[in-house]
Amino acid sequence: MVSDGLLVLVPPIGFFIAQFFYNNQLLLLTMMLYVVLAQGINIIFGFTGYLPFGYVGFFGAGAYGTALSVIFLHVPAALAVLLGGVAGVLLGALLSPLLRLSGAYFAIASLAAAEALYYLISNPQVSAVTNGPYGVNLSSVYNSGAAYIAAVALVGLAGLCVVWVRRSHFGMSLRAIRADPLSARMAGVQVVRARTYAWLISSTLAGLAGAIYGWAVSVFYPEAVFDLSISVFAIVFALFGGVGTVLGPLLGTIVLFGVYNAIGISQPQYFQLIYGVLIVLIVLFLPNGLLSIRLRGRSRVK
Amino acid sequence: MGSSPSGCVGGLVSSSPALRIAGLTRHFGGLPALDGIDLELARGEVVALLGPNGSGKTTLINVVSGIYRPTAGTVEVMGRNATGATPQAMVKIGLNRTFQSPRPFRPLTVRENVDVALRHGRARDQSREEVLELVGLAGKEDRIADSLNSAEQKQLDLARALATGPDVLLVDEFAAGLRMEELDWAGKLVRTLAAQGRALLVVEHLMGFVRQVADRVVVLNAGKPIFAGSLEEAAHDTRVVEVFLGGG
Numbered sequence: 001m002v003s004d005g006l007l008v009l010v011p012p013i014g015f016f017i018a019q020f021f022y023n024n025q026l027l028l029l030t031m032m033l034y035v036v037l038a039q040g041i042n043i044i045f046g047f048t049g050y051l052p053f054g055y056v057g058f059f060g061a062g063a064y065g066t067a068l069s070v071i072f073l074h075v076p077a078a079l080a081v082l083l084g085g086v087a088g089v090l091l092g093a094l095l096s097p098l099l100r101l102s103g104a105y106f107a108i109a110s111l112a113a114a115e116a117l118y119y120l121i122s123n124p125q126v127s128a129v130t131n132g133p134y135g136v137n138l139s140s141v142y143n144s145g146a147a148y149i150a151a152v153a154l155v156g157l158a159g160l161c162v163v164w165v166r167r168s169h170f171g172m173s174l175r176a177i178r179a180d181p182l183s184a185r186m187a188g189v190q191v192v193r194a195r196t197y198a199w200l201i202s203s204t205l206a207g208l209a210g211a212i213y214g215w216a217v218s219v220f221y222p223e224a225v226f227d228l229s230i231s232v233f234a235i236v237f238a239l240f241g242g243v244g245t246v247l248g249p250l251l252g253t254i255v256l257f258g259v260y261n262a263i264g265i266s267q268p269q270y271f272q273l274i275y276g277v278l279i280v281l282i283v284l285f286l287p288n289g290l291l292s293i294r295l296r297g298r299s300r301v302k
Numbered sequence: 303m304g305s306s307p308s309g310c311v312g313g314l315v316s317s318s319p320a321l322r323i324a325g326l327t328r329h330f331g332g333l334p335a336l337d338g339i340d341l342e343l344a345r346g347e348v349v350a351l352l353g354p355n356g357s358g359k360t361t362l363i364n365v366v367s368g369i370y371r372p373t374a375g376t377v378e379v380m381g382r383n384a385t386g387a388t389p390q391a392m393v394k395i396g397l398n399r400t401f402q403s404p405r406p407f408r409p410l411t412v413r414e415n416v417d418v419a420l421r422h423g424r425a426r427d428q429s430r431e432e433v434l435e436l437v438g439l440a441g442k443e444d445r446i447a448d449s450l451n452s453a454e455q456k457q458l459d460l461a462r463a464l465a466t467g468p469d470v471l472l473v474d475e476f477a478a479g480l481r482m483e484e485l486d487w488a489g490k491l492v493r494t495l496a497a498q499g500r501a502l503l504v505v506e507h508l509m510g511f512v513r514q515v516a517d518r519v520v521v522l523n524a525g526k527p528i529f530a531g532s533l534e535e536a537a538h539d540t541r542v543v544e545v546f547l548g549g550g
Binding site for chain 1: 367369388389390393394398399401405406407408409410414415417418419421422423424459462463465466
């Protein structure tokens with residue numbers, strides 16, 4: 001059994017080394033940010049059962065939080081990235097009343113919130129602040145090497161968060177809530193409060209991911225950082241690997257994102273078809289994710 | 303109300319009852335499921351709640367434990383007003399309950415099930431071992447709750463409630479479905495829990511079990527208390543006999 005320390009340390013080290021063997025640094029960086037988003041989905045969905053379709057809202061908030069910090073506050077890039085994380089957690093706090101809704105309504109409401117934020121930021125009437133639909137330019141702080149290192153660190157942080165949630169008393173409470181919210185209340189657990197903490201951790205991770213993305217690409221448009229397919233991919237990667245585990249979302253992202261790019265490069269005309277069929281097959285045959293193969297094997301032994 | 307079902311039974315009710323329910327009423331869509339229930343329980347006392355199906359026994363437990371808000375009336379726990387408190391608040395004030403069909407945290411181990419309640423309850427000096435020993439689950443700490451049989455799941459549900467350190471415990475059909483040899487043990491457990499200073503309100507259908515554990519009984523019908531007293535008196539009460547034998 002691999003220890004948690006290794007699970008936290010190996011992915012960032014692996015990604016750090018990978019840049020010396022693979023020349024498409026932006027692709028690796030994007031993969032890392034998807035690992036972070038998938039782990040963020042893991043924390044909120046895997047441990048509370050709440051599926052945020054509007055998860056990309058935090059990513060966009062992080063990207064714009066960073067951009068506006070650079071443009072208006074003239075702070076150094078590293079601080080701007082942290083402020084992007086702050087933007088994510090503030091949006092999470094603002095949306096935390098949604099956690100009083102039941103699952104399906106929560107999913108839809110979070111989607112609506114992300115769309116609303118997108119239209120707010122891309123509105124030409126606020127272009128004095130956000131530059132509206134014309135996007136932002138951070139070329140003054142552009143540093144792809146440093147952004148890559150920041151993403152490596154964020155992958156480590158995301159792993160640490162998941163290991164902590166999984167091993168801590170807090171995580172135990174979350175699993176109890178997920179198993180039976182009513183019993184959890186009768187065990188004295190503050191159900192809404194515990195869900196809110198998970199939600200804030202998750203929104204911070206997505207905010208930081210968006211922040212690093214904004215820094216790394218340095219020029220972006222609102223539709224790029226509020227693209228709903230970012231939510232969808234993060235959710236699919238997390239589910240493919242298996243939520244509620246530490247390793248699942250990591251493996252899910254590496255495998256599926258890898259396949260995604262392989263198909264996209266070699267067979268672009270069949271991309272949607274192959275990818276769609278793949279997802280249907282996964283849902284049919286591996287509803288609990290890749291890691292369930294291992295777990296299934298283990299329970300058979302017992 | 304001169305014929306309050308509480309207070310009239312010997313010297314068992316002390317000056318400050320562990321649980322005092324007054325005029326408790328709950329409507330569902332205009333229909334009264336509970337209609338002006340008065341009840342007092344002292345520490346160390348076991349009161350059995352009887353009544354036909356649909357008479358409001360489980361609804362009473364759900365309202366008192368904070369799962370439903372009362373439409374009217376008050377709930378006091380250990381002298382503190384707890385009317386309309388949430389389940390979490392009830393746990394902190396010192397009241398807990400078990401579920402008719404047990405609701406343990408199924409994917410979690412027995413150990414984790416108890417630990418959640420120990421951690422979020424009010425009795426942090428209590429140990430997991432004590433609780434599991436008491437309910438008869440010692441040695442099964444590593445079992446997944448879902449793999450327990452139904453009697454064990456009831457024991458675990460009770461362990462979850464006890465681990466929060468309640469002064470008042472509402473027990474919804476703990477004996478139902480137990481085998482004969484388990485019934486005697488369950489009866490002794492209920493008496494032990496009371497002897498340790500808790501007040502227990504138990505909902506039961508098994509009269510043998512009620513005779514073994516209850517100091518007195520309260521009979522509900524259609525959301526109203528129709529009798530309070532000893533089980534022997536209840537058996538000779540015309541209203542009670544009518545309700546149970548389906549007359550009138």
